[in-house]
Amino acid sequence: MKNAKLTKTLLIIAIVVLATVAFAAEEAAAGGASFAAIGKGLAIGLGLLGTGMAQSAIGAAAVGAVAEDRRNFGTALIFFLIPETLAIFGLAFSFLIN
DSSP: OHHHHHHHHHHHHHHHHHHHHHHHHHHHHTTSOHHHHHHHHHHHHHHHHHHHHHHHHHHHHHHHHHHHOGGGHHHHHHHHHTTHHHHHHHHHHHHHOO
């Protein structure tokens, strides 16, 4: 089970990287800076991938905690939203890349 999850994760990362390179090549053909496009795509894509992986595990645990005791809702919501900062930082760093 652990090996299958690792394989899926590596496959998704490979797809993100290859798609980023493809979009960068398309922009380079139009006369843009290809390495900046690769950096922007990786900053956003990998930030969102990390957010999704973290929130999948936290979301399941949060639903279980809230199902047992409704008073855990506020704490569960805070812990569920903390990984969202990865996506925000990825977007912010993509604007910093020239």
